[in-house]
Amino acid sequence: MSKIDPKHMDRLLSPERRRWQDPALVLQALGVTEGMTVADVGSGPGFFTLPAAQRVGPSGKVYALDVEPAMLERVKERTTEEGVTNVEALLSQEDELPLPSRSVDRAMIVNVLHEVEDPTKMIGEILRILKELGVVGVVEWKKEAGEWGPPMEDRLAPERVEELLQEAGFASTERFEVGPRHYGVLGRK
Secondary structure, eight states: OOOOGGHHHHTTOOOOHHHHSSSHHHHHHTTOOTEEEEEEEEEETTTHHHHHHHHHTTOOOEEESOOHHHHHOOOOOOOOHHHSEEEEEEEETTTTTTOOOTOOOEEESSOOOGSSSHHHHHHHHHHHHEEEEEEEEEEESSSOSSSSSSSSGGGGOHHHHHHHHHHOOOSEEEEEOOOOOOOEEEEEO
């Protein structure tokens, strides 16, 4: 999950990032609505977590899951600063998410899958925690050169993400637009 050095976490929250990766677009494509339970897998400092919490409202819940304690501490600081009470930050492993089976309506994994040691295991875990009609949204870097993002050889093509979702047991996949540097793939259970 978050393999970014926590010393650089503030750049993950930069206003510039919001211009080329708007959380509202991802949450809309994912179909996040009031009252849902959402897992932000590899949440980092909560760039997507807090907008998701706002969208699900007080009757919903968002789990921020990350392998890096410093990232989760930053999520907790931000929720306290902003008075957000429907977020729970949980230390996680890539291949073992600390949530019960069939406990979330939506899961998102943004800019993380290319860093995961065993993406098949992680996607299997996401499938496990999703409710019967659950949906996962995977957002990854386009395989195009640019000043931001991981090296080209680490980037995943959208076809590969679709394969991984289907191999894990997702019934269908579809792509969605995220912005100039990223693409999204929805996996429906």
